Amino acid sequence: MKKSIRVTKNYDQFTSQVKGNRPINIGHLEKMIKIMKDDYIPNPIIVNSKLEVLDGQHRLEACKHHQLPVYYIVTDDWEIKQIQTINSVVRKWTLADYVHSFKALENKLAGPYTQLDWYTKKYGLPLECSIMILHNNGNYINKDVLDQFKKGNLQINDLKWATSFGNFLLKVKPFFKYYNSRGFIHAVLQMDKDHRFSRPVFLKRLEINSMKMRRCTNVIDYFDMAEYIFNCGARPKVQFERKEKWVTGYKPLR
Numbered sequence: 600m601k602k603s604i605r606v607t608k609n610y611d612q613f614t615s616q617v618k619g620n621r622p623i624n625i626g627h628l629e630k631m632i633k634i635m636k637d638d639y640i641p642n643p644i645i646v647n648s649k650l651e652v653l654d655g656q657h658r659l660e661a662c663k664h665h666q667l668p669v670y671y672i673v674t675d676d677w678e679i680k681q682i683q684t685i686n687s688v689v690r691k692w693t694l695a696d697y698v699h700s701f702k703a704l705e706n707k708l709a710g711p712y713t714q715l716d717w718y719t720k721k722y723g724l725p726l727e728c729s730i731m732i733l734h735n736n737g738n739y740i741n742k743d744v745l746d747q748f749k750k751g752n753l754q755i756n757d758l759k760w761a762t763s764f765g766n767f768l769l770k771v772k773p774f775f776k777y778y779n780s781r782g783f784i785h786a787v788l789q790m791d792k793d794h795r796f797s798r799p800v801f802l803k804r805l806e807i808n809s810m811k812m813r814r815c816t817n818v819i820d821y822f823d824m825a826e827y828i829f830n831c832g833a834r835p836k837v838q839f840e841r842k843e844k845w846v847t848g849y850k851p852l853r
């Protein structure tokens with residue numbers, strides 16, 4: 600049966616949660632409040648005839664916080680099993696989903712998200728790393744950068760440099776199959792910023808000492824290994840600066 604969408608600012612008429620539903624998650628609620636402050640989307644909540652909220656309790660509380668109108672649909676067709684099923688199959692947008700979406704909306708033949716998609720596929724990199732290289736000049740991605748990316752504000756700052764670094768990684772690939780791992784890319788990017796680092800020298804020494812390369816579990820180990828390879832046969836040895844805050848703060852994005 601077709602159901603109409605209603606709208607109200609009478610928040611107190613709703614019972615915030617139906618028996619058996621999930622409790623309010625404070626972290627998720629705070630995120631919802633922040634999102635609605637910047638971009639209010641009237642996504643209806645679902646309630647039963649008693650006005651008990653079946654789905655959308657976080658949206659209701661966020662609307663109440665900002666004094667925004669609440670759109671809602673009344674139905675008695677849903678029970679707690681249907682709520683559990685719907686919530687269990689809800690999938691968050693991935694970085695690839697955002698790229699696909701904004702790429703389709705671009706008016707330019709080669710807009711920033713189209714270039715990002717091309718770069719990622721050409722060099723076989725994780726999207727996280729491509730964003731870091733193209734948008735943030737190789738610097739660690741923080742929450743603000745990621746939020747801008749998700750809002751469609753990706754900017755390609757230096758495609759020439761990004762392409763040269765991508766080509767450098769492809770030259771590493773024959774000697775190290777994990778050339779595109781997040782930790783390795785983060786480590787090499789950090790070293791590449793040092794004027795003492797030379798890509799041709801690194802490649803030459805990597806070719807000779809490729810058997811000493813191994814897969815690591817974190818950025819620090821990759822940094823140590825790359826530095827070791829660079830210093831093989833060198834006099835004097837070069838110790839590259841380790842930015843502990845940058846290294847220890849590394850977390851793969853999901």
